Amino acid sequence: MESVQKLIFELMERGILIEPSAFDFIKEHGIPVEKIYSLEIEEGVLTRKHLEPLVEEVRNEERVEVIRPVKRVKAEEYDFFVEVENRDTSNGNISQKGVELFVEMFKDRYEKIRDILMQRAELRNAVSIGKLKDIKGNGETAIIGVVREKTKTKNGNYILELEDTTGVVNVFLKDDATKLGDYVLEDEVIGLRGNYNGNFFYASNIVFPDVPLPTDINKVSDPVSAVFISDLHFGSKEFIVDIERRFLKWINDKDDKIASSVKYLFIAGDLVDGIGIYPEQEDDLVVKDIYKQYELLERFVEKIPEHIAIVLCPGNHDAVRSAEPQPPLPKELVPELYHLNNVFLATNPAYVRIHRKDGEKGILVLMYHGYSFTSLIDMITPIRKYGTTNPQYVMKEVLKKRHLAPAYGCIIQAPHEHDQLVIDKVPDIFHTGDLHSHCVDNYKGITLISSSTFQAQTSFMDRVGHVANPGKVTVVELNTREVRVLDFYN
Numbered sequence: 001m002e003s004v005q006k007l008i009f010e011l012m013e014r015g016i017l018i019e020p021s022a023f024d025f026i027k028e029h030g031i032p033v034e035k036i037y038s039l040e041i042e043e044g045v046l047t048r049k050h051l052e053p054l055v056e057e058v059r060n061e062e063r064v065e066v067i068r069p070v071k072r073v074k075a076e077e078y079d080f081f082v083e084v085e086n087r088d089t090s091n092g093n094i095s096q097k098g099v100e101l102f103v104e105m106f107k108d109r110y111e112k113i114r115d116i117l118m119q120r121a122e123l124r125n126a127v128s129i130g131k132l133k134d135i136k137g138n139g140e141t142a143i144i145g146v147v148r149e150k151t152k153t154k155n156g157n158y159i160l161e162l163e164d165t166t167g168v169v170n171v172f173l174k175d176d177a178t179k180l181g182d183y184v185l186e187d188e189v190i191g192l193r194g195n196y197n198g199n200f201f202y203a204s205n206i207v208f209p210d211v212p213l214p215t216d217i218n219k220v221s222d223p224v225s226a227v228f229i230s231d232l233h234f235g236s237k238e239f240i241v242d243i244e245r246r247f248l249k250w251i252n253d254k255d256d257k258i259a260s261s262v263k264y265l266f267i268a269g270d271l272v273d274g275i276g277i278y279p280e281q282e283d284d285l286v287v288k289d290i291y292k293q294y295e296l297l298e299r300f301v302e303k304i305p306e307h308i309a310i311v312l313c314p315g316n317h318d319a320v321r322s323a324e325p326q327p328p329l330p331k332e333l334v335p336e337l338y339h340l341n342n343v344f345l346a347t348n349p350a351y352v353r354i355h356r357k358d359g360e361k362g363i364l365v366l367m368y369h370g371y372s373f374t375s376l377i378d379m380i381t382p383i384r385k386y387g388t389t390n391p392q393y394v395m396k397e398v399l400k401k402r403h404l405a406p407a408y409g410c411i412i413q414a415p416h417e418h419d420q421l422v423i424d425k426v427p428d429i430f431h432t433g434d435l436h437s438h439c440v441d442n443y444k445g446i447t448l449i450s451s452s453t454f455q456a457q458t459s460f461m462d463r464v465g466h467v468a469n470p471g472k473v474t475v476v477e478l479n480t481r482e483v484r485v486l487d488f489y490n
């Protein structure tokens, strides 16, 4: 009871007296003195009335203590495992490789997506376009090809020019296919069911490659979490220092149940605001030296606890080539990050497998900054109106099309003998950014996360139609796949 005596003296020093019954009440209910210090005692006398509300609070805390697991969840207790499957960025020099490499790349895209489409029951009997003339008028059939051109007739119907390696056919979309025509993009690979009359293929259904329905949801045994952020934009005048400060305070808080479970942090590009990304950008910068912008990023990363593995990829604001796939940040820009064992520099896009151990396959993350999204949202009319503030729509579209930039020209794609933007593996988590909006959704078992930003709305964003929703941080519990969104802004 030494602390109670101390309490009496301390309260007396503050001009507060303790009623004898209050003294007994403290002893009887074991009320911690720390709780009494926080009371507001305006009348100068501590009475039972002040103390009674504390009894329930103390009991509840005791109850929480009883049900608390013996071993607290602490990510430090587990090793991280990170396997970054970077894209090959060595063949990006267009002048050296010429147009042949583009032809190779489109052939590869066609073959990879055709193989995915062939697994669809509706397309198992698909014939090559060159063979259509042999089966003319013989009932319904299926074809697979690249959409070379899409036109809309005066009556609102779509006509496609579909091509495979054996030929080209004109397609008229009818019945169910008419509405789906709004979603078809030039250059994507699709399947069609319908009839051929020797002149036109009348398609009654369009089959997109899509991802299969999951048989189960992939999880890990260890109680660890992954955090997803992007579009930090260090160096911008609109960078919100408060979000950075609050985020760092949280992720370093060992008493925070969620923060102490964090084992992985993903940052999906636009790490800095960059230089010369758009006209008159200089007016929007507080740090005008690109190296100094990356120094701010380095200082940020260094403040993340070292037991957390950090995976970073570039975005269109970063100082690497803009053609996708983009290479990882080079040593020249972030020398300090190359010394940190917990930092993994990825290409954009990249597949990243985390926490594979003890016979478990871990969680596969598809990380893509998302620069194609603005153009795609504009091209796909049903999602045009709400697409930039609801990124889940365009994320679902690219998964259905199994390509991160299905329409040629929605990004600059570096030529390569393989089309490295094909979504050839089905991820557990699809993480993107760029739109500065935020969403969490689920599509056929895949957790969709479009990260928020650390930057407020800029005049440049006004011009491209983006609406900032800053400070949202997404946390996925890898052992339950439960998703939480924390708000470090409002």
Ligand SMILES: [Fe+2]
Residues within 6 Å of the ligand: 231, 233, 270, 315, 317, 434, 435, 436
């Ligand atoms: Fe951004």
